[in-house]
Amino acid sequence: MRIVNDKPSGCCTHRGTCPMFALFDRGNQLEYWKERYCDSEFTRCARYQKMTEGETPPVQLLPSGRMLRLG
Numbered sequence: 723m724r725i726v727n728d729k730p731s732g733c734c735t736h737r738g739t740c741p742m743f744a745l746f747d748r749g750n751q752l753e754y755w756k757e758r759y760c761d762s763e764f765t766r767c768a769r770y771q772k773m774t775e776g777e778t779p780p781v782q783l784l785p786s787g788r789m790l791r792l793g
């Protein structure tokens with residue numbers, strides 16, 4: 723991880739296993755989340771924080787801490 727302007731920068735280490743990343747990586751309107759969190763400030767991601775604490779986040783948990791509405 724790099725530190726740029728006092729903020730962590732780089733790519734999330736959970737990209738290979740995170741189901742939400744797979745969704746964001748499809749090139750749809752959800753790509754915003756990937757650019758905002760997965761490819762940059764991933765330590766701010768609610769999913770990342772839960773995994774760092776040893777928890778398994780719900781599949782629908784967005785990086786912001788809100789739940790993705792499906793359907």
Ligand code: SF4
Binds near residue numbers: 736
């Ligand atoms: S959604 Fe969060 S935990 Fe998943 S890859 Fe992106 S930054 Fe990492």
